[in-house]
Amino acid sequence: MSAGFVDRPQVGRRFSKVAARYGEADFFAREVDRRMQERLDFVNIAPNRILDLGCSLGASFPGLAARYPAAQLLGLDVSPAMLDAGRTQPQGWQRWLGFGKKSGPQRLAADAAKLPLKSRSTSLVWSNLLLHWLDDPLPALAEAHRVLDVGGLLMFSTLGPDSLKELRTAFADGYAHTQRFIDMHDLGDMLVGCGFADPVMDMEVITLTYDDLDAMFAELRAAGSGCAMKARRHGLTGRGALAAARAAYEGMRRAEKLPATFEVVYGHAWKAEAKQTADGRAIVRFDLTQKK
Template sequence: GLGRRGEPQRLAADAANLPLSTRSAALVWSNLLLHWLDDPIPALAEAYRVLEVGGLLMFSTLGPDTLKELRSTFSDGYAHTQRFADMHDLGDMLVGCGFADPVMDMEIVTLTYDDLDALFADLRAAGSMCAMKARRHGLTGRQAWAAARAAYESLRCDGKLPATFEVIYGHAWKAAPKQTPDGRAIVRFDLPRKG
């Protein structure tokens, strides 16, 4: 499996189609990936597939309060930020994919900027853009852009513009299966051993 001999291997691949054998990894670590996906379930199911029984999925992602200020400033009905899943929904997705004992936590981080251009420079430097299928595919018009800038400026506090990031942390285990592939229940007994 990955990381069992010497230096751990790192892998960059399609999260919903990992080039790994089934039950070949003891740990899957995903940092700030899931929010880029229109649907995180295929990636979570794929992590489950490649984990060995007893393997651990650890991840961080962004939650629904991320960039709430930016989202509130546009009134054109289009998505201008990603759709960020709630941590409770992510926990349900983990269970739905077969994971056991999911643990979820979150924190709010508020960054401040001198102006909106500085925020957009940071977002561009991080490779952030709205990748949703439902986003606007044309340019935002001059009037809509000016209205959004004015709305964001109204949020200025102590001379700075806020940008909220909700960071979600989660982990879950791949437990032993509870059913056979044909749907029969598996019952396990931990009997004391004579010794």
């Protein structure tokens, strides 16, 4: 996959800018997180260490801690401001669980594609709505595979190609107005290519509605979710282009509301024993136990 589509520094700047009040605007991420956590009901795993990739304020921690109370929690995010806000401004449920104290989850500012962790040091890698902010998910998936121990699980969510399709359709100015979203089948192929076993992919469509286009823009900005593609318009959108987009979007109004489609992709896969060495040689294992 070609590189150079996503303005990664811009991603960090956007989320850092909204960090102080992100907890008031992350309802969509929290809903997707809730649905991801429900999927853990069908997974048999007792992790000793959980890595949350793209943890933002750490709002996934309470659910994971309640489910796996013996596990060490580590959150990683590209935005130091997000991590600081999560440390210094714990919400009520975080205080009850002891979050924000020195004994709480660890937080680390780092790139998901270059994890500063030892190989085979993690039991569960959790990632809610991160991958579409990366230029290419493959390095991050490969790093998740590296840091997982054998028998460990990767579970993630991201957005698929139909996300914000109305917004893309409304603008006809040649600029990017949404992130580039990758098809779930391509993500499944990436998982296999990284060495994961038994990948499972599924998706669902969530449609939010707004009174007008400005309300949708305000909500996306508050959640740090403005377009961060290099092909976005770097200056102000002209009045003519914006007026045309508003008119086009108005034509999609349903029951007095403007729709915004989000295709939510869920995936999970296991790290199995390696079948070959790094240089391609097959690994043959012998069972030396003797039967009596």
